[in-house]
Amino acid sequence: MSAERAAPPDGSRRAGPRPPVKATLTPKERYLPALISVVSTVVVFGALWRVVTSAENWPLIQRQFFNVDAMRDALPMVWRGFLINMGVWVVALLIIALLGVVIAIFRSLTGPWAAPLRVFAVIYIDLLRGVPSILLVLLFGLGVPALNLPGVTDSRLFWGSVALILGYTAYTSEVYRSGIEAVPDGQRAAAKALGLTQWQVLRYSILPQAVRNVVPALLNLAVALQKDVALLSVIGAREAVREAQIFTARTFNFSSYIVATGLFLLATIPMARLTDWVTRRDQERRLQRTL
Amino acid sequence: MSGDAHVDDPAGTSPPRVSIEDLTKYYGQTLVLDEVFLDVAHHEVVCLIGASGSGKSTLLRCINQLVPFDYGTIRLDGVPIDDASFGKTGLRKRIGIVFQAYNLFPHMNVLENVTLAPRKVHGAERRAAEANAHRLLELLGMSAFADKYPEQLSGGQQQRVAIVRALATDPDVLLLDEVTAALDPELIGGVLDVIRDLKAQGMTMVIVTHEMGFAREVADRVCFLEEGRIIEQGPPSQLLVDPEQPQTRRFLQRIIDAGRL
Ligand SMILES: Nc1ncnc2c1ncn2[C@@H]1O[C@H](COP(=O)(O)OP(=O)(O)O)[C@@H](O)[C@H]1O
Ligand SMILES: [Mg+2]
Numbered sequence: 184m185s186a187e188r189a190a191p192p193d194g195s196r197r198a199g200p201r202p203p204v205k206a207t208l209t210p211k212e213r214y215l216p217a218l219i220s221v222v223s224t225v226v227v228f229g230a231l232w233r234v235v236t237s238a239e240n241w242p243l244i245q246r247q248f249f250n251v252d253a254m255r256d257a258l259p260m261v262w263r264g265f266l267i268n269m270g271v272w273v274v275a276l277l278i279i280a281l282l283g284v285v286i287a288i289f290r291s292l293t294g295p296w297a298a299p300l301r302v303f304a305v306i307y308i309d310l311l312r313g314v315p316s317i318l319l320v321l322l323f324g325l326g327v328p329a330l331n332l333p334g335v336t337d338s339r340l341f342w343g344s345v346a347l348i349l350g351y352t353a354y355t356s357e358v359y360r361s362g363i364e365a366v367p368d369g370q371r372a373a374a375k376a377l378g379l380t381q382w383q384v385l386r387y388s389i390l391p392q393a394v395r396n397v398v399p400a401l402l403n404l405a406v407a408l409q410k411d412v413a414l415l416s417v418i419g420a421r422e423a424v425r426e427a428q429i430f431t432a433r434t435f436n437f438s439s440y441i442v443a444t445g446l447f448l449l450a451t452i453p454m455a456r457l458t459d460w461v462t463r464r465d466q467e468r469r470l471q472r473t474l
Numbered sequence: 475m476s477g478d479a480h481v482d483d484p485a486g487t488s489p490p491r492v493s494i495e496d497l498t499k500y501y502g503q504t505l506v507l508d509e510v511f512l513d514v515a516h517h518e519v520v521c522l523i524g525a526s527g528s529g530k531s532t533l534l535r536c537i538n539q540l541v542p543f544d545y546g547t548i549r550l551d552g553v554p555i556d557d558a559s560f561g562k563t564g565l566r567k568r569i570g571i572v573f574q575a576y577n578l579f580p581h582m583n584v585l586e587n588v589t590l591a592p593r594k595v596h597g598a599e600r601r602a603a604e605a606n607a608h609r610l611l612e613l614l615g616m617s618a619f620a621d622k623y624p625e626q627l628s629g630g631q632q633q634r635v636a637i638v639r640a641l642a643t644d645p646d647v648l649l650l651d652e653v654t655a656a657l658d659p660e661l662i663g664g665v666l667d668v669i670r671d672l673k674a675q676g677m678t679m680v681i682v683t684h685e686m687g688f689a690r691e692v693a694d695r696v697c698f699l700e701e702g703r704i705i706e707q708g709p710p711s712q713l714l715v716d717p718e719q720p721q722t723r724r725f726l727q728r729i730i731d732a733g734r735l
Contacts, residue, residue, distance in 0.1 A: 302546055369577040370577060370579065372577065374579075375540060375642075376531065376538060376540055376566060377566065377595060378563035379563075379590075383595070387579075387590060392579075
């Protein structure tokens with residue numbers, strides 16, 4: 184269809200789309216734009232670098248923030264702390280992904296008997312979304328261990344993580360719910376008409392489509408959580424930021440923070456790129472469906 | 475009614491396949507179905523016609539309990555459809571429905587769409603369900619598409635899969651709601667052929683359609699709805715040609731003016 188074009192003047196018909204007007208580019212045409220990009224970027228950043236490093240205070244900044252010896256000293260501790268960040272992040276992600284679905288299902292249930300679950304979900308989401316994460320972390324991370332409840336761990340790391348999980352579950356369930364609501368009504372009717380129970384309708388028809396709808400939004404939350412695990416430092420959990428803080432307090436040198444910064448970027452930049460890629464693919468899929 | 479309408483019941487004493495009595499339904503304050511009476515015999519094909527918004531879809535949805543109704547009774551083989559003996563899913567195993575918009579599950583391929591209900595609702599073994607699905611797909615000329623996803627199919631192909639999906643639980647009654655309305659003209663014929671075949675095999679059907687030529691050919695009886703009431707019913711040769719009620723005549727005139735008869 185789209186390949187169908189007017190026959191060229193010589194009367195012959197081509198099968199595929201027309202080739203580009205100029206099949207071969209001269210080396211100049213091909214490489215000049217790239218060369219300009221590289222050179223201009225190098226020049227601009229080089230100039231910036233010169234300005235910064237020629238500043239009066241630069242030696243002090245370098246010693247305090249980019250001190251290679253200090254970085255080497257700090258790395259083992261900060262790295263050990265960072266592994267805690269990543270561990271908490273992965274475990275929390277799994278739990279949040281599941282709990283979020285459960286709360287979203289509660290919230291979208293219909294019928295009088297489901298009213299308590301629905302009300303619970305609404306209150307839960309309102310409360311936990313409305314409170315700053317850091318306050319939740321303080322409340323749970325310091326509050327619960329202080330209660331000295333029998334048979335309950337008093338690990339601050341544990342309770343701080345619980346706070347993050349509860350807070351992020353509220354956001355996540357709202358994302359799932361928007362995905363559920365985006366599934367066309369006809370899907371529910373078709374599934375019901377086949378005799379599926381309310382639960383089976385969700386399980387086989389609605390949820391798979393809902394999750395597919397919101398994968399990009401979920402990944403965004405995952406990246407946000409990756410950074411928010413650092414909030415656990417405020418309750419003294421010895422994750423990367425806390426370890427960097429300890430190092431600074433001992434040496435009066437801030438290079439440990441730069442180490443932590445580097446580690447976080449190593450983890451978050453690939454995640455953000457992945458999110459962009461998935462989002463783009465998702466948009467292409469939607470576009471294709473509407474064509 | 476067709477000549478073979480009572481083959482199961484030569485004496486004519488058993489109840490109709492579907493019996494609708496005094497059916498009344500509101501959506502909020504709006505009266506959508508107004509004291510509808512309609513019996514459908516075994517193997518009978520009834521076509522519902524009427525303007526958009528006259529309640530045709532709602533009537534079908536009441537029959538398989540997709541929507542609740544306010545007054546009246548609907549019976550399947552003499553048993554009220556809300557009878558406990560149907561259990562949770564018994565009624566919908568026996569009444570299949572196909573929608574105008576196909577409503578195939580986009581995340582499942584054709585085979586999974588067709589075998590979902592037999593396996594998950596009726597406990598069929600995977601092998602048996604798939605064998606049956608392949609048989610039905612073959613019958614409707616869709617066997618080459620078993621592992622395709624809905625978005626890879628044309629509208630007509632999707633609609634045939636939707637019919638196969640409804641047939642996969644071996645229903646006694648098939649409800650078809652404007653199943654060709656969303657199709658490009660050149661795809662309509664294939665779907666109508668399928669319905670003709672189903673009639674030839676004796677399927678009891680209630681069909682909502684705007685294809686008057688098709689209704690005339692396939693229906694044993696045509697019912698004209700207006701504002702939730704069955705204004706007139708009769709054999710297509712009479713109702714579609716020489717209706718008694720002025721409303722029916724006006725409706726058919728509009729259809730003729732639109733060039734659809
Ligand atoms: N879910 C609904 N909620 C409220 N009103 C509805 C709903 N579905 C249908 N209606 C109304 O019921 C009437 C009959 O609709 P419908 O059965 O779809 O008619 P038809 O299929 O003959 O076009 C219309 O006035 C329509 O607006
Ligand atoms: Mg309708």
